[in-house]
Amino acid sequence: MKKDLKIYIAGHRGMVGSAVWRALEKKGYSNLIGRTSKQLDLKDQKAVLSFLEEEQPAAIIDAAARVGGILANNDYPYQFLMENMQIQNNLIDGALKVGIEKFIFLGSSCIYPKFAPQPLKESYLLTDSLEPTNEWYAVAKITGVKLCQAIRKQFGKDYVSLMPTNLYGYFDNFDLKTS
Known part of the structure; x- marks a missing residue:
């Protein structure tokens, strides 16, 4: 991919998204786009579609998600299921509707069976x-x-999923209730 193509990194301020941003910058990518959740609510389908239509990125890297540890998942099951589906569905469907050819969806190894x-x-x-x-x-x-x-x-279309595992690094959350 050309290093001057516009790439939107959803979740660019989180632990994974910011690492992706830094890695791409280090490799010479110069046209990276990011929006905070205050600038763009990824749970808002119309806002996401409008943003993608306006920006027309060549590719999207989806590192956005509601994340948390065991306690947070246990205490807020509805929010973890619904908000994550809203975020990813709006981005994936919006990318398809706008005609974006490349999409990278970052998941998690927790999608595999417990005793795999x-x-x-x-x-x-x-x-x-x-x-x-x-x-x-x-x-x-x-x-x-x-x-x-x-x-x-x-x-x-070139839409792929990657499952990072054992994440740790800058901007990690160590709060006992939400990590």
């Missing part, structure tokens, strides 16, 4: 039950993976 054999393989997805402490987040992320697969299959 190691090392994990893609074929293990949906073969057994999930870890109950983060199933709400995992179910949302599984729908994002499947949306990207469906778009690749039906429309031939």
Whole structure:
């Protein structure tokens, strides 16, 4: 991909999104776009579509999500499921509607069954039950993976899913209730 093409990084201020931003800048990408949640509510379908129509990025990297640890997932299951589906669905569907050819969806290894054999393989997805402490987040992320697969299959677009694991770094959250 040309280094001057416009790339939108959703979640560019979070731990993963900011790391992606720094890595792309280091590689010489000069036309990166980011919006804070105050500037663009990714749960608002119309706002997302308007933003994508206006900006017309060549590619989207979706690192945006409602995230948290075991306690947060347990205490707020509805929010983890609904907000993550809204965010990713609005971005993925908006990208398709606007004609964006490249989309990278960042998921999580928690989408795989709790007792999946190691090392994990893609074929293990949906073969057994999930870890109950983060199933709400995992179910949302599984729908994002499947949306990207469906778009690749039906429309031939370059929409892919990546599952980072064991994340740790700048901007990580160590709060006992929300980490």
